[in-house]
Amino acid sequence: MNETIYQNFARFYASEQYAQFSAHMLEVFPALQERYGLPCAGRLLDIACGNGTFGIGMAQQGWQVYGMDQSAAQLEIAARRAIDEAVAVDWQQGDMREGVPAQEFDMATCWFDSINYLLGEADWRSAFQAAYRALKPGGYYLFDMNTIYGIMVHWQSFGTTIENTNPLLLEIHRNHADFEHNLAHLHITIFEREPEPRNGEYLWHRYDEIHTEHALPVERVTALLHETGFNVLDVLGGVMTGFTEPRPDSRRVWFVCRKP
């Protein structure tokens, strides 16, 4: 079901606040490097790279970046941005559950709850195995995920929200949940107004996407990573304003893993 998302939405993802998350990850990255002894350069695989914010930022710092995402629309925007920024990034359409490139990477990242788009434990396992295969021995795998609390409690507390900060856009989010299977469905409806009137009338276009996220208990994710072969160096409850421990009401956690 999630295969059709981030097509029309990719344009709005780029123009609204969404890319701020990976921009923040770029800002905190030096602190992560220092804390875990991560490499300062090498080959980076950015899994579910979206419109390229993190990959482009890392390429600007000298990393050789390979950005992979399932959405052609996201990758098209990423490629245009890289050209504008005059950096070379290898963009490739692909599914994080399947073979990521048969190249050896020093680090793999997967930001902004992209892993939660995989809707069952078997898919999470496949994604971890694919990341593991892509890394060199000693390579690092870093990702964040929404917790069960995050999508089943915090998200659901929003009900329906309407964003209307841009006069040309009206974005409606409706949340509902399948509590039995830890699935959270976010219905996104966007109305976009044409900038100029036609025959004195403004036309609005409507776009709909349903983004479904799944969450697993932190302990289960840790166990899956161990079964894959990773050493889990740390699980953090916050990284944006200092590193903090996970808590029962952490909405998001960050994993720092290493292939032995």
Ligand SMILES: C[S@@+](CC[C@H](N)C(=O)[O-])C[C@H]1O[C@@H](n2cnc3c(N)ncnc32)[C@H](O)[C@@H]1O
């Ligand atoms: C919330 S966005 C995050 C994008 C980017 N990492 C960022 O931080 O801005 C989630 C991304 O995951 C991608 N995605 C979802 N399922 C995927 C899959 N199975 N394989 C690869 N990419 C996937 C979507 O196309 C989308 O670009």
